[in-house]
Amino acid sequence: MKVEIVKILQGDYTNFYTAKIVGEDLSLFENFIIENKNKHQKELENIRNRIKVMAHNTGARETFFKIKEGLPGDGVCALYDEEEKNLRLYCVRYGKLVVVLGGGGEKPKTIRALQENKKLKDENDLVKRISKGISKAMKNRYLQWSADGMELECDDDKIIIEI
C-alpha cells in the first residue's frame, strides 16, 4: 500500500502531518474528523485546541500524549481529549518537532486495551505501518529531516512511501 505524507499545520514549535492512502480522496486525519464530528464535536474541538497549542506555543511534549501505543521505539502514541477521554487519535511523534497524525476513534469505557476494539486496533495497526514505512524510507535515504528537524524532505515533488 502506498501513502502520501502531507503537511497540514505549520507552527513555530511543531509541524503536523498526516497520511493519505494513494487513490483515496481523504487523508486519515480527515476521515477521523468526519467520522467523529457528529457524536464527539466537543472532544474534537479539544483535540484541535491541543494540536494548535502544541504547534504554536509548547511543542509536542511527550507528556501531552499517551505514549507506547505501538511497538517499542516506533514513536506511535495517542492524542486524546480532556476530561472524558472518549476519543483516541493515533499518531507518530518525532520528538517535539514533528507529529504525523493518523486515524482513531471512540474508546468505549468497557474496554481496557485498544486490542479489544476492532476499529481502534485497525487504526493503530495502520499508524504502526506508517511509522515503519517512514523509518524504512529514512534508512534508504529517500526521506530525510531538514536542518532544523521540523520538515520531512525528499527528492520528489510528493512524499510517497510504501507501508
Place this chain on the structure above:
Amino acid sequence: METKKKQAKVYKSKVLEDFFTVKDTKEYKRTENNMLLALRIEKAVEARGWNRTRFAKEMNVESSVITKWLSGTHNFTCNTLFDIEDVLKICLVNTKEPHNTQTILNTFEIKIVTPKQSFQPHSYYLNGGNFMSLSNTTKLHYGES
C-alpha cells in the same frame, strides 16, 4: 550535483480548514493555559534535576498522578498548586496585591568633564525629569551641571 531536497506539500481542504478554525476562543484559551501550566511545572522539575518518580516522592503522590498533572488536561485545585510551588520553589499563582504605581528614584554619580575644566563629582538623583543634588538643596534642571 546534489539535487535540492523538497519538502512535503501543504495539504489544504475544506474539512481541515473548518476543523482548524477556532470558534470558542474561551475554551481555546483555557486549553492553552492548562498546557502552558503543565509545561512550567515540567520545566521546573527538570531544572531541579528530578525525574517524575522523584517528583512524585517529593509530592507524596503516585507517579500516575504526576502523569496526569503534566498531561496538560488536569484541572488543578489551588491547594495542589500551592503544594507544587512549595516543593519546586516556583510561583504558579500570584496571590499578592499588585503594587500601586510608584516613582522610583535612581541614585547615581555624574562626573562632568569638559576640555577646559573638570568638575568635582556630585551625587544627584533623578526625580520627575529633574536632577536633584544630594550635596545641596539646589534644584537642577535636566542636563544642567
